[in-house]
Amino acid sequence: MRVVVIGGGVVGAASAWSLALRGIDVTLVEQFGLGHRNGASHGSSRIFRIAYDDHTYTELAVHAGRLWCELDSVSGEEPVLRCTGAVDHGPAAVTASRARSVERTGRPFELIDRREAEKRWSGMRFDQTVLYHRDAGRLHADRAVASIISRARERGADVQHHRPVRAIHDAGAALEIVTDVGVVRADRLVIAAGAWTEQVVDMVPESDRATIDLPELRTSQEQPAHFAPTATDHDWPSFVHHPGADLDESHHAGGIYGLASEDGIKIGEHATGPEVTPAGRSFTPDPAGEQRLREYARQWLPGVEPDSAQSLTCLYTCTPDHDFVIDRGGRVTVAAGFSGHGFKFAPAVGEYVADLTLGESTLPVSGLARLFGFGSRVR
Ligand SMILES: Cc1cc2nc3c(=O)[nH]c(=O)nc-3n(C[C@H](O)[C@H](O)[C@H](O)COP(=O)(O)OP(=O)(O)OC[C@H]3O[C@@H](n4cnc5c(N)ncnc54)[C@H](O)[C@@H]3O)c2cc1C
Numbered sequence: 069m070r071v072v073v074i075g076g077g078v079v080g081a082a083s084a085w086s087l088a089l090r091g092i093d094v095t096l097v098e099q100f101g102l103g104h105r106n107g108a109s110h111g112s113s114r115i116f117r118i119a120y121d122d123h124t125y126t127e128l129a130v131h132a133g134r135l136w137c138e139l140d141s142v143s144g145e146e147p148v149l150r151c152t153g154a155v156d157h158g159p160a161a162v163t164a165s166r167a168r169s170v171e172r173t174g175r176p177f178e179l180i181d182r183r184e185a186e187k188r189w190s191g192m193r194f195d196q197t198v199l200y201h202r203d204a205g206r207l208h209a210d211r212a213v214a215s216i217i218s219r220a221r222e223r224g225a226d227v228q229h230h231r232p233v234r235a236i237h238d239a240g241a242a243l244e245i246v247t248d249v250g251v252v253r254a255d256r257l258v259i260a261a262g263a264w265t266e267q268v269v270d271m272v273p274e275s276d277r278a279t280i281d282l283p284e285l286r287t288s289q290e291q292p293a294h295f296a297p298t299a300t301d302h303d304w305p306s307f308v309h310h311p312g313a314d315l316d317e318s319h320h321a322g323g324i325y326g327l328a329s330e331d332g333i334k335i336g337e338h339a340t341g342p343e344v345t346p347a348g349r350s351f352t353p354d355p356a357g358e359q360r361l362r363e364y365a366r367q368w369l370p371g372v373e374p375d376s377a378q379s380l381t382c383l384y385t386c387t388p389d390h391d392f393v394i395d396r397g398g399r400v401t402v403a404a405g406f407s408g409h410g411f412k413f414a415p416a417v418g419e420y421v422a423d424l425t426l427g428e429s430t431l432p433v434s435g436l437a438r439l440f441g442f443g444s445r446v447r
Pocket of ligand 1 (some may be wrong): 074077078079098099100106107108110113223231232234263265266290384396403405407408409
């Protein structure tokens with residue numbers, strides 16, 4: 069069987085890797101170059117954490133963590149996953165429910181008094197309740213995608229950059245994927261096209277497209293910023309500061325996430341950016357958004373220089389409830405809507421996409437059909 073994957077972000081790369089590991093003849097086509105800045109998977113950092121309200125996400129993250137470690141153990145390169153632990157802080161109900169989810173996995177966690185937390189992580193101030201879990205940290209996004217692509221190639225995947233897909237034809241037994249450079253034939257197709265998903269799905273022949281259950285996808289331009297740390301000896305866990313307790317919700321209604329990276333301490337708001345199209349976006353950060361992050365840093369992060377903010381932009385593509393959509397219609401599997409939290413799950417999602425595409429079932433996580441809500445079924 070020959071499978072073509074459209075999209076060389078983290079989800080398409082991980083899908084191609086998983087298919088290649090199973091000995092499938094797989095070709096990945098990506099419109100831009102490796103490490104490009106036009107989608108969602110670039111940059112130096114993403115949070116890896118397992119503390120989720122929904123236990124299926126927690127289980128999926130635990131499985132993904134194993135796969136990130138496997139990737140690092142076979143790569144022989146500098147690890148892409150660095151375990152620094154992670155902190156959730158905010159209202160008691162939020163930290164308690166996440167603690168219960170981590171507890172169900174048997175992984176360690178601590179509920180810590182905020183003053184104790186401030187002694188431990190002196191670059192941060194903490195809200196009313198604090199949950200710490202150790203099996204968490206950060207991923208180097210650019211190196212992670214590059215490593216997955218290298219591992220996929222080692223297993224025989226044909227990865228082609230600078231190959232925009234322009235059309236998809238029904239050629240009877242096969243699909244023909246038309247790129248600027250040539251035509252690739254496929255028995256099965258995976259679309260992992262991020263913010264371009266609807267555009268690519270529209271190219272799919274009607275007989276396959278009719279049964280793809282794609283919800284409305286909203287794409288926004290988000291803008292985290294890097295801040296210079298004031299000292300080199302602060303320890304930085306990855307963190308999520310949840311609204312509902314002492315956080316000023318008139319400014320930060322959706323909460324704040326943050327983590328250390330080689331570019332500084334990155335902090336960001338969740339899904340507050342303007343709706344855009346990938347072709348029409350500005351790449352220019354909104355000054356008001358940057359100002360809100362500076363104010364947050366001034367109030368909550370004594371370990372950074374608040375006026376040192378360097379903003380960057382990145383695309384979120386979200387379903388209405390921010391759960392992912394992974395669905396198959398006929399010969400075509402679509403994986404999209406990974407929102408602001410999809411990176412960490414990518415190797416597990418890649419396995420699931422490969423399962424769905426091949427009609428197999430290997431993932432040791434139950435409840436995914438519910439989690440991926442709109443589809444996740446083979447028709
Ligand atoms: C600011 C920000 C912070 C985030 N923080 C975190 C975090 O801390 N932790 C976490 O787990 N997740 C985080 N995420 C989410 C995560 O990064 C994304 O969910 C993930 O990268 C989505 O990957 P993707 O492969 O679906 O999309 P993309 O990376 O956008 O990949 C889609 C690819 O498809 C290609 N493509 C599209 N159309 C075509 C075509 N016609 N022909 C060929 N190729 C095509 C595109 O060029 C693109 O490379 C964050 C996201 C952002 C934006």
